[in-house]
Amino acid sequence: MTASGDNTALPLRGPLAGLAWTSLLLQVAIFAAPLALVLWLSLLAATEAPGDLSLTAWTSLLASPQARAALFSSILLAALTALGATLLATPLAFLIAVRGRVLGRVALGFVIVMWFFDPGLRILGWMQAFKDLAMLEILPASILGGFVAELIASVHAWLPLGILVLALAFGQVDTELLRTARECGATSITLLRRILWPLCHRAVALSAVLVFSGAIGSFLEPRLLGTGEFEQASEWLQRALESETGWPYAAAMLILMLVLAALPLVALTLLHQRKARR
Amino acid sequence: MSAPSHLDLRDLTAGEAAAALDGYSAQLARGSFFALVASAPEVLGTAVNLIAGFARPRHGRILIDGKDLGLRTPGERGVMTVRAHLALFPHLTLRANIAFPLEQRGHDRSEIAARVDRLAEECGLATELLGRLPANLTAEQKLRGALARAIAGEPEILVLERPLQALPPAARHAFLPELKRLHRQFNLTTLFATDDLSEAMAVADTISVIADGREVQLGKAEELFGRPASAAVARLAGPCNLLPVEADMQESKALLRSPLLQSGGGELGRERCHPQLTSGPALLLIRPEVVRPFLGIRRFDLLTDGTIADVMPHGTNTRIHVTVEGFAPGIIAEIPSPAPFPLESGRRVTLGWNRADSYLLPVS
Numbered sequence A: 001m002t003a004s005g006d007n008t009a010l011p012l013r014g015p016l017a018g019l020a021w022t023s024l025l026l027q028v029a030i031f032a033a034p035l036a037l038v039l040w041l042s043l044l045a046a047t048e049a050p051g052d053l054s055l056t057a058w059t060s061l062l063a064s065p066q067a068r069a070a071l072f073s074s075i076l077l078a079a080l081t082a083l084g085a086t087l088l089a090t091p092l093a094f095l096i097a098v099r100g101r102v103l104g105r106v107a108l109g110f111v112i113v114m115w116f117f118d119p120g121l122r123i124l125g126w127m128q129a130f131k132d133l134a135m136l137e138i139l140p141a142s143i144l145g146g147f148v149a150e151l152i153a154s155v156h157a158w159l160p161l162g163i164l165v166l167a168l169a170f171g172q173v174d175t176e177l178l179r180t181a182r183e184c185g186a187t188s189i190t191l192l193r194r195i196l197w198p199l200c201h202r203a204v205a206l207s208a209v210l211v212f213s214g215a216i217g218s219f220l221e222p223r224l225l226g227t228g229e230f231e232q233a234s235e236w237l238q239r240a241l242e243s244e245t246g247w248p249y250a251a252a253m254l255i256l257m258l259v260l261a262a263l264p265l266v267a268l269t270l271l272h273q274r275k276a277r278r
Numbered sequence B: 001m002s003a004p005s006h007l008d009l010r011d012l013t014a015g016e017a018a019a020a021l022d023g024y025s026a027q028l029a030r031g032s033f034f035a036l037v038a039s040a041p042e043v044l045g046t047a048v049n050l051i052a053g054f055a056r057p058r059h060g061r062i063l064i065d066g067k068d069l070g071l072r073t074p075g076e077r078g079v080m081t082v083r084a085h086l087a088l089f090p091h092l093t094l095r096a097n098i099a100f101p102l103e104q105r106g107h108d109r110s111e112i113a114a115r116v117d118r119l120a121e122e123c124g125l126a127t128e129l130l131g132r133l134p135a136n137l138t139a140e141q142k143l144r145g146a147l148a149r150a151i152a153g154e155p156e157i158l159v160l161e162r163p164l165q166a167l168p169p170a171a172r173h174a175f176l177p178e179l180k181r182l183h184r185q186f187n188l189t190t191l192f193a194t195d196d197l198s199e200a201m202a203v204a205d206t207i208s209v210i211a212d213g214r215e216v217q218l219g220k221a222e223e224l225f226g227r228p229a230s231a232a233v234a235r236l237a238g239p240c241n242l243l244p245v246e247a248d249m250q251e252s253k254a255l256l257r258s259p260l261l262q263s264g265g266g267e268l269g270r271e272r273c274h275p276q277l278t279s280g281p282a283l284l285l286i287r288p289e290v291v292r293p294f295l296g297i298r299r300f301d302l303l304t305d306g307t308i309a310d311v312m313p314h315g316t317n318t319r320i321h322v323t324v325e326g327f328a329p330g331i332i333a334e335i336p337s338p339a340p341f342p343l344e345s346g347r348r349v350t351l352g353w354n355r356a357d358s359y360l361l362p363v364s
Helices: A015-042 A056-063 A065-098 A101-116 A119-136 A147-172 A175-183 A188-199 A201-215 A220-225 A233-242 A247-277 B041-052 B094-104 B109-122 B127-131 B139-152 B169-186 B197-203 B221-226 B231-236
Strands: B007-014 B021-028 B033-038 B059-064 B079-082 B157-161 B189-194 B206-211 B214-219 B241-249 B253-257 B265-269 B280-286 B292-294 B302-314 B317-324 B327-336 B348-353 B358-362
Touching (some): A015 A247, A056 A065, A056 A247, A065 A147, A065 A188, A065 A233, A065 A247, A101 A147, A119 A147, A147 A201, A233 A247, B021 B041, B021 B206, B021 B214, B033 B041, B033 B197, B041 B157, B079 B139, B094 B109, B094 B127, B094 B139, B109 B127, B109 B139, B139 B169, B189 B197, B197 B221, B206 B221, B206 B231, B214 B221, B214 B231, B231 B241, B231 B358, B241 B358
Parallel strands (some): B033 B189
Antiparallel strands (some): B206 B214, B241 B253, B241 B280, B253 B265, B292 B348, B302 B317, B302 B348, B317 B327
16 A cells, blocks of 8 residues: 555554564454453253253343343443443543632542542442441441342442543543633523533543443452342353353353443444444 | 733733743734734643633733633633634535524524624625535635624624634735724734734734743834844844944944954944843844845945855845854845846855844844
C-alpha cells in the first residue's frame, strides 16, 4: 500500500510493527488456548469411555432448573449493578469533569485509589458495616444478607470503573458547550439530560456494558454476602468444580458466562458500526 | 446628569500572566456597540468569562443597570455569549439549538416554534436549514445560528467573543455589515471582544484597546487610526511605518531630526503630536496608504530615499516594500494600481508624504 492514498491510518512498519504483531499473536494465544481447553472440557462426555465427545454437559446444563436459575440470578445482578453503577457514577463523573480543577482532581484521585483498592477488602468492610448496622438495628434484616446486600456490594465494587469511564468521556466535551447551556439557563439536570448524556451516549453505554461484563462473573459478593437463597452462576460453578464429575458442566457454564459477558460488548460495537456507516 | 451605564465594568482585576486584566473599567451605554480589543485572546477570554459569570474578579465589580451582578450565576445574569467556536450543540438541530434558551425559560411549544421561525428569518437563515444538524451547515450559517440562539435568550448584554474566527479569513470582513444590521435591528447592548482592531473599527461605536491588562486607549475608530495612543495601538489598527526620529518639542510645532529623512529632518504641528510627547526619541507614524513613491520632482512635506525590495499586488492597490539604509524594517507603501511608473525590485525611488498624514508618537 502506498502512503499517498486516502488512508487516515498511519502506516506501521519496521521493528515496532513486528512487536505489535507478536503482542497480538501472544494475546490471541493466551486467550485462545484456555478457551479451547475449556470448550473441549465442556464437550467431554461424562461416561466411562475417555475421549468421547458429546453435548451431554450442555444439554444437561440447559435442562437444569438450578443452573438456569443461577444464570438468571447472575444476569439480573449484573444488569442491576450496571444500571446502579452508571446512575450513581454520573454525578461524581460530572463533578470531576465539570467542576473546578482542585475539587475535580481530588475526586478523581479518590476514585482511582478506590479502584486500585482490593474489592475483597472493601466488601469485608461492607460486611462489618452491615453487622454494626444490624447491631444498631438501623437496617432491615432483608438487606443485611442476600440479593440486596449482594447488589449493594456489587455496585460498590464496580462503581469506580463506571465513574472513570464517564469522567473521561464528560471531560472530552467542549467546555464552551456547557457554558453556553448554562448561559441559556440550563440546570445541572438539564445539562446532563440534554447535553452530556446525548453527547456521551457511547461512553454511558460502554460504562454500563463494562460493569455488566465484570459483574456477571463476580464471586466475591455472593460468597461473602449471599445467603444461598439466590444462587449465582459463580457459586454454581464452584460447586460443579468441587465435584469430580462436574468439570464438563462447569466448563459449559464458563463458556456460557463468557458469551453473556461478551454479548453486550459485541452488540454495542455492531450498533456503533451500523451508525457510523449511516 | 448623564444616563447610567447599561453595563458598568469597574476596576476589574482577574486572570494571570497573558490573560490578566489589571484594574480595567468600561461603561457601555444602552444599545451601544462597544468593542474590546486586545492582541492576546486570553485577555478577551478573561473579560468575557467575568461578564458571563464563569470567573470571579479578584477585585472590582460588574453592574448591569446599576445592579451588582455579584454572585449571580451565568443563567441569571442576562448575558448571552457567541463564542469563537460558536458552541452550537452538535447533536441538536439548528431549530433545537435556537429553541434551547426559550425552553429553559419555560415558554410553551407553539410560542417557541413561532419565535424560532421569526428569529431564523431575521438572522438570515432559511427555514429549510432549521432541520439540519450543525455539522451539515456552512460556517456562515453556523454563525447566524449561534447569533440567533444568543438573541433568543433575550439578553440584556450580548457578548461576541471573536465570533468571526469561525469564518474563513476572506469572509470575515464581509460579515461585518451583517453584525451591524443585527445590532440595529435588535438594539442590544453589545460587547464585541476581538483581537482584530480593523474588525472593531468597522462596526463599533466605541473601542477600548487593552495592552498588558490595562486600557491604553478608548475612542472612536478614526481616533484610534489617526491618533493612536501608542505604537502598539498603531500596529493593531493596521499596517504602519514607524520611523525613529529625534523630536524637539516647541510651543506650536515639533522639530524632527533623522538621518532617514531627506535634508536630515523636518517639522510637524503640535496637533500632529501625541499630547504627552516630550523632547527626545519619538516614532513617526505613517500609514502605507499615504506614502507615495516617485521619480523626479514632486511636492511632499517629508521625503526619504530607498530601494524597492518587493512589489505585491494587494486588491486594487499595489503594496511595495522599500528598503531604507539605516532602517532595517524598511517602509511599506500602498498605491493605487496601475502605478505611475514601472515598479520593479532594485529600483531606487524617493518616498514622500505630507505632514498632515503623519503622527508623532512616544517610543514607549
